[in-house]
Amino acid sequence: MSPKQISHVIFDMDGLLLDTENFYTIVQKRILAKYNRDFTWELKSKMMGQKALAAAQIAVKELQLEGQLTAEDFLRQREEQLDALFPTTQLLPGAERLVRHLKQHNIPICVATSSHSRHFDSKTTLHKQLFSLFDHIVTGDQIVRGKPAPDAFLTAAGQYKPAPDPQKCLVFEDAPVGMQAAKAAGMWCVMVPAQELVKLDGSCTKGADLVLGSLLEFDPTPWGLPPFP
Ligand SMILES: O=P(O)(O)OC[C@H](O)CO
Numbered sequence: 001m002s003p004k005q006i007s008h009v010i011f012d013m014d015g016l017l018l019d020t021e022n023f024y025t026i027v028q029k030r031i032l033a034k035y036n037r038d039f040t041w042e043l044k045s046k047m048m049g050q051k052a053l054a055a056a057q058i059a060v061k062e063l064q065l066e067g068q069l070t071a072e073d074f075l076r077q078r079e080e081q082l083d084a085l086f087p088t089t090q091l092l093p094g095a096e097r098l099v100r101h102l103k104q105h106n107i108p109i110c111v112a113t114s115s116h117s118r119h120f121d122s123k124t125t126l127h128k129q130l131f132s133l134f135d136h137i138v139t140g141d142q143i144v145r146g147k148p149a150p151d152a153f154l155t156a157a158g159q160y161k162p163a164p165d166p167q168k169c170l171v172f173e174d175a176p177v178g179m180q181a182a183k184a185a186g187m188w189c190v191m192v193p194a195q196e197l198v199k200l201d202g203s204c205t206k207g208a209d210l211v212l213g214s215l216l217e218f219d220p221t222p223w224g225l226p227p228f229p
């Protein structure tokens with residue numbers, strides 16, 4: 001479909017706006033080392049963007065840890081360590097500039113994250129003012145089916161009255177399952193994947209409408225959005 005005329009923009013959070021993915025990597029590497037397992041990018045690529053329990057279940061299954069570690073135990077151990085790290089979360093390059101720019105031009109903006117609301121609160125500790133600019137935040141605990149199901153993005157769009165045409169919604173995502181969720185919702189998707197992920201599997205971005213190295217590279221104009229000054 002062309003020309004693109006985006007009316008609403010939906011942001012993923014972890015790994016897209018906020019630099020939290022490294023925290024998950026550090027903590028999960030530490031926990032899995034106790035079970036003589038390596039936490040690889042291949043495994044991470046399957047877990048990232050998922051709701052917490054779904055991600056934990058993937059780890060246990062892929063590493064054949066049944067009988068040694070339950071998904072719930074993995075999460076409990078993960079929580080203790082993540083809780084100490086999340087309040088220090090920093091923004092990723094270009095996130096603040098893009099969010100403020102769209103807000104300044106009255107473009108409806110919201111967030112659809114797989115993170116549950118307690119993690120959302122903790123991760124945004126240093127960024128409350130910026131996150132107050134979003135019209136609403138949809139967290140993982142508000143939806144039943146996690147990404148790659150389209151629910152998070154459809155729920156986020158559905159909070160606008162009237163709900164926008166998905167064909168006029170642009171989603172920013174970092175994770176393969178997130179990009180798939182956006183496309184399943186019938187929306188446009190700009191993917192900003194971690195470079196490690198692309199190196200591992202070039203096809204992880206297949207289906208995205210545009211792939212960028214960072215949000216700093218985004219040009220709003222081809223999307224019918226106002227240009228940066
Ligand atoms: O990328 P998000 O914001 O949907 O959150 C995903 C998980 O919490 C971490 O991969």
Ligand SMILES: [Mg+2]
Nearest residue numbers: 012014015174
């Ligand atoms: Mg993400």
